[in-house]
Amino acid sequence: MQRREARELLLTALYRCEFLPASLPELFDERDPGDQRQYVEESFRGIQDRREALDAMLGERTVGWRFERLALLDRNILRIGVYELLFSDDVPPEVAIDEAVELAKKYGTEHARGFVNGILDRIWKEQRDRATS
Numbered sequence: 001m002q003r004r005e006a007r008e009l010l011l012t013a014l015y016r017c018e019f020l021p022a023s024l025p026e027l028f029d030e031r032d033p034g035d036q037r038q039y040v041e042e043s044f045r046g047i048q049d050r051r052e053a054l055d056a057m058l059g060e061r062t063v064g065w066r067f068e069r070l071a072l073l074d075r076n077i078l079r080i081g082v083y084e085l086l087f088s089d090d091v092p093p094e095v096a097i098d099e100a101v102e103l104a105k106k107y108g109t110e111h112a113r114g115f116v117n118g119i120l121d122r123i124w125k126e127q128r129d130r131a132t133s
Contacts, residue, residue, distance in 0.1 A: 001033050001035065002036075003099075004099065004102070005036070006039050007080060011076055011077065011080060011103060013027050014044070014076040014079065015073060015076055017048070018072050018076075024041055043080070043083060043088070047080065047083045055067055055079070057082060058078050058079070058082060061122055071109045071112070074104065074115070074116070077104050078119060081096055081099070081116060081119075082119075084096035084100075085124055085127070097124065100117075100120055103116075104117075
């Protein structure tokens with residue numbers, strides 16, 4: 001499985017959790033992530049463990065929109081993107097943003113692509129500026 005497919009599997013898992021408690025073993029019964037198992041497991045747990053903080057960070061940047069009012073898929077795409085930006089050392093920031101935009105193109109709402117790009121780009125620049133200050 002390619003990393004892009006693993007992100008789609010991760011998005012599916014996060015989306016399912018919005019409605020029902022879902023476990024990764026159940027999800028893996030439906031689709032085996034193969035060599036991307038560690039990525040999916042670590043990302044899923046990391047996003048779930050930091051969900052409140054990620055949502056707060058994203059909510060501060062969704063000017064004119066309450067984060068809770070965003071479409072569920074868009075919220076989860078943003079969670080994946082910001083998690084990769086801040087906590088996945090093996091994913092370059094440009095790749096994290098680009099892959100989130102690709103997910104938004106494929107699964108998000110009509111304006112999700114630009115919205116996701118803008119939010120993640122702002123977070124990345126803020127983090128980069130903090131690191132150089």
